[in-house]
Amino acid sequence: MAKIRKQQVTLRDIADACGLSPISISYALRGDRKNVSAATIEKVRRKADAMGYDRHLAHAARRLRYQQDPDAVVNHLAALFFPFYAMDDVYWGTVFRGLQSVMFPREFGLLSCGIDALEQDPGQRLLPIFRRGDIDGAIIFATRPALGTSLVHSLRGEGGFGTRPIVVALMDVPGCSSVVVDDYEVGHAAAAHLLGLGHKHLLTFTNPGAESPMTKNRIAGHRAAVQDACLPPENFVVGHWIWEDDRGLDTALADMLERYPEVTGILAPNDDGASSLYHALHRLGYSVPRDFSVIGVDDCPPLLNLKGENILSTISLPIEDMGVLAGELLLEHIEDPGKVCETKVLSGELIARSTTAPPRA
Secondary structure (H helix, E strand, C coil), X not given: CCCCCCCCCCHHHHHHHHCCCXXXXXXXXXXXXXXXCHHHHHHHHHHHHHHCXXXXXXXXXXXXXXXXXXXXXXXXXXXXXXXXXXXXXXXXXXXXXXXXXXXXXXXXXXXXXXXXXXXXXXXXHCCHHHHCCCCCEEEEECCCHHHHHHHHHHHHCCCCCCCXXXXXXXXXXXXXXXXXXXXXXXXXXXXXXXXXXXXCCXXXXXXXXXXXXXXXXXXXXXXXXXXXXXXXXXXXXXXXXXXXXXXXXXXXXXXXXXXXXXXXXXXXXXXXHHXXXXXXXXXXXXXXXXXXXXXXXXXXXXXXXXXXXXXCEEEECCHHXXXXXHHHHHHHHHHCCCCCCCEEEECCEEECCCCCCCCCC
């Protein structure tokens, strides 16, 4: 007669018996006193022994598969590197919603790894989970070049991650698929809108010390639009303003308008910056669009009037699609490790509202 094999006891079984969550059971069996008490550890281990739980059997198959072929083990867990302020920002919340819409239906969890956009080497603080082979891939939203390349280099150096797929959004990094915006065309479209209204002299701002390929490409697009309008290059000027300092903006804006009194059209780096410029102009005694026209990029967040209507002219970007495409690319690479890296390019669309108009007489 064949021997009946006893069903293996799982963490869920022990969790149900102890009235705890499976993660608490895992902590207790590992002796992790940072997350569970000594009493809980003793209680769980006694219960596990009584139920015949063999932790070595529970993980032996997975360990063996990982040793034979690390890429054969799919944990349904992806790492997400976002700016640390992301959840307070409408833009990043919209990107995250698109990402969720792809990953969650495929039963993939997201490990959130907050990053400081100004940190020189964020890859030095990778979580220990990356060393254990538990992460199937990573998505990096790189707001500046050094951030993306540093994280990719650090992830590639982790034995438990190694060659697993990485998708980078907002910029290209060799060896990774990417989702980028056609920033040159976005910059060209924004400037062309103001020039088409009759503005001859344009102004934009950059953040000193934090210029990215995105900023450089948009400024190149601005310059090209001025050239296409057969205007001299000096009709487009660039000022400097640290984004986080609204009062500093007042000073920088007043200085640029004094130096270049011909300016009537202002190009903002994004909609948040456009709103800041709009309010700064009003603080300086000007009216928009009577004295100056202002245009942003993103179509997020809105600039509302007293009726609750968005009045900001902008180049709308498919922000949610950025998250969708990043998620889809990562899943394709996880399912097909031999997939060749590719770049998805997003385009913008002009939405003219009431912050832009023909220039003052």
